[in-house]
Amino acid sequence: MDTVYKALADPSRRKILEILKDGDMTVNEIGRHFPFSGATLSHHLDTLKRANLVVAQRQGQYIEYSLNTSVFEEVVKALIGLFGKE
């Protein structure tokens, strides 16, 4: 779970998650929303991937990223557990 919290600590990565809520996207499409280089974006995507928050799948020449929604529920539960009183 540590990798998840670390991944969420950066605002650009959180924005990537927001963007992916609109649907799967290639790295290039995601990159249009950011000022930094492709290499930097690739690094952020790698961080999200390692945290299991996104999934990458090659589609021919492109690589499509999507939210790993199945993991999100666990994350929310963990957070509620962290905050909850019980």
Place this chain on the structure above:
Amino acid sequence: MDTVYKALADPSRRKILEILKDGDMTVNEIGRHFPFSGATLSHHLDTLKRANLVVAQRQGQYIEYSLNTSVFEEVVKALIGLFGKE
């Protein structure tokens, strides 16, 4: 909200939150659960305070820290918003 995510990124700070679920505590009492110096603990507490996750109140010679539970609900909502599909 950025300060909140940043505050949660460190495992020691998350552990402090867990510990405070058992009730309010002085800095010294919290410190017993950690190997690092009081100065370092103070820094972590400051980070949590700035994120509005804990509240400090002087009780004579001591300072008691407590969870700022009223904020936790907002935080969970923000997180669910980040992950949610709608």
Place this chain on the structure above:
DNA sequence: TAGATATTTAGAATATCATCTAAATGATAC
């Protein structure tokens, strides 16, 4: 196969973070 596009990897620069020791501040008790 060569050239073009998409993405990642390598290596380096700068910024931020966690931690330390030492010094400062606040409160109590004698």
Place this chain on the structure above:
DNA sequence: GTATCATTTAGATGATATTCTAAATATCTA
């Protein structure tokens, strides 16, 4: 008020993170 205990602040150090450019890898098309 001086000594003592609790906590914070200052300043420094080493580790980690974000970012860059350049080079490498993968795929497609002609």
